[in-house]
Amino acid sequence: VYKLALLLPFLTAVFSHKPHIALKFGDDKSSYIMINPDMSPVEEAVSVCSWIKQLSPTDRYGVWLHYNTVNQHDSINLSDNLAYALILGSHTTRGQEPVQSQWYHACLTWSYSSRTKVLYYNGVNIGTQSTPSGKKLSVTTGSITLGQYHNTWKMDVNFWTSGSFGGEMTKLNIMKRKLSDQEVAEMYKSGICSSYEDSLQEDIHLSWNTLLSDETEKHGNVVKFNLTCPDHTHEPTTAAPTTATPTEEPKPDNCTNRWAILRLSDFYNKEIVTELLQDLRDRWEILAEFTGHQIDDALISHLIKHHCDITIPADQSEGNETDDTDDADDTDGCDDRWAILRLSDFYNMEVTKALIQDLRGRWELLSEFTGHVIDDALISHLIKHHCTTVV
Numbered sequence: 228v229y230k231l232a233l234l235l236p237f238l239t240a241v242f243s244h245k246p247h248i249a250l251k252f253g254d255d256k257s258s259y260i261m262i263n264p265d266m267s268p269v270e271e272a273v274s275v276c277s278w279i280k281q282l283s284p285t286d287r288y289g290v291w292l293h294y295n296t297v298n299q300h301d302s303i304n305l306s307d308n309l310a311y312a313l314i315l316g317s318h319t320t321r322g323q324e325p326v327q328s329q330w331y332h333a334c335l336t337w338s339y340s341s342r343t344k345v346l347y348y349n350g351v352n353i354g355t356q357s358t359p360s361g362k363k364l365s366v367t368t369g370s371i372t373l374g375q376y377h378n379t380w381k382m383d384v385n386f387w388t389s390g391s392f393g394g395e396m397t398k399l400n401i402m403k404r405k406l407s408d409q410e411v412a413e414m415y416k417s418g419i420c421s422s423y424e425d426s427l428q429e430d431i432h433l434s435w436n437t438l439l440s441d442e443t444e445k446h447g448n449v450v451k452f453n454l455t456c457p458d459h460t461h462e463p464t465t466a467a468p469t470t471a472t473p474t475e476e477p478k479p480d481n482c483t484n485r486w487a488i489l490r491l492s493d494f495y496n497k498e499i500v501t502e503l504l505q506d507l508r509d510r511w512e513i514l515a516e517f518t519g520h521q522i523d524d525a526l527i528s529h530l531i532k533h534h535c536d537i538t539i540p541a542d543q544s545e546g547n548e549t550d551d552t553d554d555a556d557d558t559d560g561c562d563d564r565w566a567i568l569r570l571s572d573f574y575n576m577e578v579t580k581a582l583i584q585d586l587r588g589r590w591e592l593l594s595e596f597t598g599h600v601i602d603d604a605l606i607s608h609l610i611k612h613h614c615t616t617v618v
Contacts, residue, residue: 247397247420247456248439252291252374253448254283254393256386260373260438260445263382266294266366268432272338273303273314273364274406277399278419280330281307288376289392292399295380296369300495303364304376305335307394312346315358316491317569319346323353330395332415338405339363345408350415352408356574357524359531359566373399373438374449378496378603387603397454400424401433420456485589486609488567489601499597507590510564515583522568522576530565 252258275292283289288311294303304313312319314337325331325348337344337358346354369380376390397419406414410427417423424431437443439451489495497503513534520526568574576582592613599605 247454248451249278249395249397249454250439250445251395251450251452252392254391255447256375256388256391258391258393258447258449259375259384259386260443260449261370261377261382262443263368263370264433266296266364266369266371266432268403269401270363270366271340272404273432274334274336274402274404274411274430275303275305275399276332276334276402276406276411276414278330278332278397279307279325280395281325281327282394283307283392288390289394290376290387290390291373291392291394291396293372293375293377293390294369295372295377296365296367297380298367299365300380301490302369303335305333306390307392309333309346309348309353312354314344315362315364315566317356317358317566318487319344319354319356320574321346321348321354323348323351330419332419334406334411334414336405336411337364341405345405347411347415350412356569359569360528371433389607398424398435399438400427400431400435402427402430403432404430418456420454485614486606487570489606489609491566491570493564493566494601496600496602498600499593501597504590504594504597507593508587510567511583511586511590514568514578514586517578518580518583520578522573522578526578527565527568530568535564 277291279291281289287308289307290304290311291307292303292305293301296302299316301313301316304311306312307325309321309323309325312321312335314335319335325333332347332349334347335344336347339362342358342360344356344358345352370377370382372386373396374392376387378385378387414423424435494503513530517526573582592609596605
């Protein structure tokens with residue numbers, strides 16, 4: 228009995244230990260998790276946080292979470308190199324590139340009330356941008372895919388060839404409020420094997436435990452494994468070496484960013500027709516009137532308010548059903564029309580003659596593909612063969 232009493236604290240520690248489990252995704256198009264939870268609780272605020280280990284090539288966009296709806300492609304999109312960090316279909320420019328094959332902590336937060344989205348890397352804010360006024364996160368029919376870039380909102384296998392994650396993740400949680408800087412920093416500082424997330428249980432909408440459960444189907448080569456936990460915590464830092472800065476992206480990023488506009492819901496999966504091309508030309512002619520101005524919230528708000536005409540035929544869009552319960556206001560179409568300018572390729576840039584000439588050149592080139600659908604095959608062709616940027 229005496230020996231048992233001595234062993235009891237040890238046995239209690241061993242058998243009450245909660246294993247820290249991660250998921251490893253195969254580097255292929257058959258490895259993924261796809262779910263369609265009710266996302267209405269995050270319509271006005273959301274935080275997506277996870278620990279990620281990037282194992283794919285750094286010039287590839289390994290997407291670890293992609294949320295699409297019938298009304299909005301790229302409602303949320305996060306890649307392992309953080310070049311994709313989208314909410315409401317628009318990019319958040321990163322100020323740090325993760326180190327390959329090392330665990331890092333990422334959070335993307337947003338709220339309707341603040342009109343601000345923030346990207347965090349290892350507990351530090353590395354990108355903050357405004358979002359359109361009056362625009363909420365789309366929570367109509369859609370899907371969340373882990374491990375792949377998903378080309379559709381449907382619960383169908385339709386993945387982009389170059390968008391497989393092929394890495395490791397753990398403690399992915401989607402929360403129904405915008406976490407503060409302090410909370411994100413503390414989450415990282417507590418470490419990959421901490422129980423910090425337990426303090427946020429009331430805020431978690433989709434939990435890591437739910438994703439790990441056997442009830443959530445894992446397709447292809449998605450396997451669980453136990454983490455080896457470090458015996459220390461971290462201080463929030465961006466001191467890890469990087470291969471890119473916010474003002475000088477490597478060439479593959481420039482090529483991809485040059486045609487990222489085509490992945491906006493205004494264009495993706497649309498047929499290239501005369502009306503679409505003319506609408507784009509009209510936009511650039513309007514923008515040319517503001518030569519010398521900076522593309523900022525004030526200019527975008529002005530364009531939304533005074534230049535809202537949309538000539539793209541409504542029947543060009545897949546899934547045009549409207550949800551009578553969606554309370555989005557009448558400015559959503561206007562916001563979408565000028566969402567282009569919130570891409571990192573344009574936001575905070577000065578409107579110059581060179582920029583307008585470059586934009587005109589892109590769409591003259593696009594006119595050569597009249598009759599084609601704007602899909603991954605076409606975008607990949609443009610990235611590979613038409614990468615010149617004159618801005």
